[in-house]
Amino acid sequence: MSIIGKKISETRKSKGLTQEELAELSKVNLRTIQRIENNESEPRGKTLILICEALDIDIEDLINSKKQIKDNINSNLVHGFILASKGKRFSANLLETFIYVITVFIPYTIYKTPSLKEFLNNENPIGFGFAAVFGLIVGAIFYPMFKGNLGHRIFGLKVISSETGDDYKKATEGAIRELLKGVFSFFIIPIIWILWDDKNQNLYDKLTKTYVVEK
Incomplete structure (x- = not known):
């Protein structure tokens, strides 16, 4: 699961929401929600904004945490x-x-x-x-x-x-x-x-x- 997909899944579950309920709240297609949480795709643009608003997630914090994790992984790479x-x-x-x-x-x-x-x-x-x-x-x-x-x-x-x-x-x-x-x-x-x-x-x-x- 991607960093963003994992965060969305964890937040949804912590709020006691099903994928169907999140899809309804965010006005995002249920299949899109499923694909995001199954690491088949990563939300961008309007889709990401709608989901974050529905779950009350700060988009900047989400993007920054993703960048920090990627930077940490890259710092641990040697010769690939x-x-x-x-x-x-x-x-x-x-x-x-x-x-x-x-x-x-x-x-x-x-x-x-x-x-x-x-x-x-x-x-x-x-x-x-x-x-x-x-x-x-x-x-x-x-x-x-x-x-x-x-x-x-x-x-x-x-x-x-x-x-x-x-x-x-x-x-x-x-x-x-x-x-x-x-x-x-x-x-x-x-x-x-x-x-x-x-x-x-x-x-x-x-x-x-x-x-x-x-x-």
């Missing part, structure tokens, strides 16, 4: 793709980490730690070296297949070059990006950098010159 939101990137990373913890990290730690006591005391072999090697392997495997990592795949995202907009799908590219991600995961600033960045990039995104976008 919509930037992945901070929330979606966080969710993808969280789910991916959970999957790796269950399937790789816990079994590996238990297997490599000599005793349960040492394991419970957090004396385990997972560190920078493991994170770096694991990142290299994950990036080399998943990027040629998914144009990103496992979390990206699940949430319908992909990684592209910030310079050209090309898909980031080479094994070497993915390996380096995931290596940096794994190593930076031991620090705070490189990971939460995204909270202040207008392009929703972490520090490793900037170093590898990449964006995470909606597919």
